[in-house]
Amino acid sequence: MPPHDTKEVKVGVLGATGTVGQRFILLLSQHPYFVIHALGASSRSAGKRYSQAVTWKQTSPVPAAVRNLVVNECKPEFFKDCGVVFSGLDSDVAGDIESAFRIAELIVFSNAKNYRRDPHVPLIVPLVNSSHFAMVPQQRALHSPPLKNGFILTNANCSTTGVVVPLAALEKAFGPLESCMITTMQAISGAGYPGIPSLDIMDNVVPYISGEEEKIEWETLKILGGIADDGDNGLKAFDMHGKHPLRISASCNRVPVIEGHTECVSVRFARRPPPSPQQVREALAAYTSDAYALGCPSAPRHTIFVHEEADRPQPRLDRDYQMGAGVSVGRVRQCRVLDIKFVVLANNVAIGAATSSILNAELAVLKGYIPSHST
Numbered sequence: 558m559p560p561h562d563t564k565e566v567k568v569g570v571l572g573a574t575g576t577v578g579q580r581f582i583l584l585l586s587q588h589p590y591f592v593i594h595a596l597g598a599s600s601r602s603a604g605k606r607y608s609q610a611v612t613w614k615q616t617s618p619v620p621a622a623v624r625n626l627v628v629n630e631c632k633p634e635f636f637k638d639c640g641v642v643f644s645g646l647d648s649d650v651a652g653d654i655e656s657a658f659r660i661a662e663l664i665v666f667s668n669a670k671n672y673r674r675d676p677h678v679p680l681i682v683p684l685v686n687s688s689h690f691a692m693v694p695q696q697r698a699l700h701s702p703p704l705k706n707g708f709i710l711t712n713a714n715c716s717t718t719g720v721v722v723p724l725a726a727l728e729k730a731f732g733p734l735e736s737c738m739i740t741t742m743q744a745i746s747g748a749g750y751p752g753i754p755s756l757d758i759m760d761n762v763v764p765y766i767s768g769e770e771e772k773i774e775w776e777t778l779k780i781l782g783g784i785a786d787d788g789d790n791g792l793k794a795f796d797m798h799g800k801h802p803l804r805i806s807a808s809c810n811r812v813p814v815i816e817g818h819t820e821c822v823s824v825r826f827a828r829r830p831p832p833s834p835q836q837v838r839e840a841l842a843a844y845t846s847d848a849y850a851l852g853c854p855s856a857p858r859h860t861i862f863v864h865e866e867a868d869r870p871q872p873r874l875d876r877d878y879q880m881g882a883g884v885s886v887g888r889v890r891q892c893r894v895l896d897i898k899f900v901v902l903a904n905n906v907a908i909g910a911a912t913s914s915i916l917n918a919e920l921a922v923l924k925g926y927i928p929s930h931s932t
């Protein structure tokens with residue numbers, strides 16, 4: 558069904574007052590067929606109108622359609638009419654809340670880390686591995702009792718998302734990667750609001766983000782590793798340890814940038830001789846996503862925009878290109894230790910968070926996973 562024929566789908570947003578939640582509100586308020594129907598946050602916000610509950614930090618005003626919506630507690634009963642529920646919940650609470658929504662037969666697109674490691678929960682970067690939707694029927698069937706509609710689908714960590722897009726493009730063009738070294742420079746919005754104290758981050762670089770390096774290292778393998786039929790339990794993500802030959806090492810840093818994660822990446826290809834920098838540039842620029850090919854309205858025209866200038870990408874200049882829905886790559890050049898190195902920039906709150914969830918939900922509509930009674 559082409560997207561312009563899609564009927565309206567009522568959607569809910571959990572964690573609607575947070576950094577990611579606010580980006581959901583902005584994007585959904587302009588969406589061609591998702592219509593914001595219900596909002597959820599903590600008991601601190603519940604019962605208030607959205608404009609009173611939120612500490613709004615966006616450059617455009619609170620959209621009129623949500624200003625007076627009353628924020629609810631994150632209980633399924635307030636979201637029962639929603640065909641899709643987006644979650645920008647704090648990971649301290651996302652696990653139990655998202656599980657309760659799934660049991661109530663609701664469909665949850667989550668930004669939180671809690672279910673990413675579950676082998677039956679798809680971890681989908683919509684510009685890379687939409688084929689992992691095939692695990693959804695198994696997730697429903699394995700639940701006790703089996704579910705008719707409910708499932709949880711997660712998107713990746715924001716830094717994983719940025720790096721896995723060019724890695725997928727390179728594997729598609731040149732075959733398996735053997736090793737990959739990543740150094741991130743991550744924006745402060747990645748830590749939510751109010752986030753890191755200004756006295757810690759101004760005039761400074763903090764060379765540690767809890768849990769981040771491990772997430773980049775294993776999430777990338779789950780995303781690139783495909784899915785397999787393990788017999789009794791049906792389709793699940795490949796074993797994340799050992800089956801994908803790629804070895805990854807990540808080093809993560811917090812830098813005084815507001816939005817946009819920059820990552821320096823070096824890769825070694827299994828194929829010898831490796832491709833040249835020019836072949837890599839061409840392959841990155843030519844890469845297109847299923848999300849774009851299938852007609853998802855939020856998909857970027859350029860999945861990867863390849864810069865030729867010596868000093869790009871830069872977060873302040875490039876984070877809003879295509880509304881932050883694609884990734885920008887530059888400085889593609891020879892690496893004297895591995896084969897090729899480059900810089901990637903991804904908007905952590907757009908393709909690194911809310912835009913990925915929305916694209917995943919658009920894919921779910923196109924693939925028939927959103928039941929017709931919710932439209």
Ligand SMILES: NC(=O)C1=CN([C@@H]2O[C@H](COP(=O)(O)OP(=O)(O)OC[C@H]3O[C@@H](n4cnc5c(N)ncnc54)[C@H](OP(=O)(O)O)[C@@H]3O)[C@@H](O)[C@H]2O)C=CC1
Pocket residue numbers: 571572573574575576577578597598599600601602603631644645646647648650651668669670713714715746747748749750905906909910
């Ligand atoms: N920021 C980013 O770049 C990215 C974030 N993520 C993930 O997305 C999620 C949201 O992150 P972010 O927006 O930065 O976080 P924030 O801290 O800015 O927002 C957290 C949200 O969770 C709500 N919340 C907190 N406690 C509860 C509770 N007990 N019950 C119900 N709701 C609650 C808050 O509501 P209230 O206002 O009422 O307190 C708020 O809406 C996290 O899991 C994060 O790891 C993923 C990728 C990128």
Ligand SMILES: N[C@@H](CC(=O)OP(=O)(O)O)C(=O)O
Pocket residue numbers: 648668669670713714715743744746747748766769772905
């Ligand atoms: N940790 C990321 C943002 C984040 O919340 O990641 P995750 O959803 O994987 O916990 C950052 O600080 O930039």
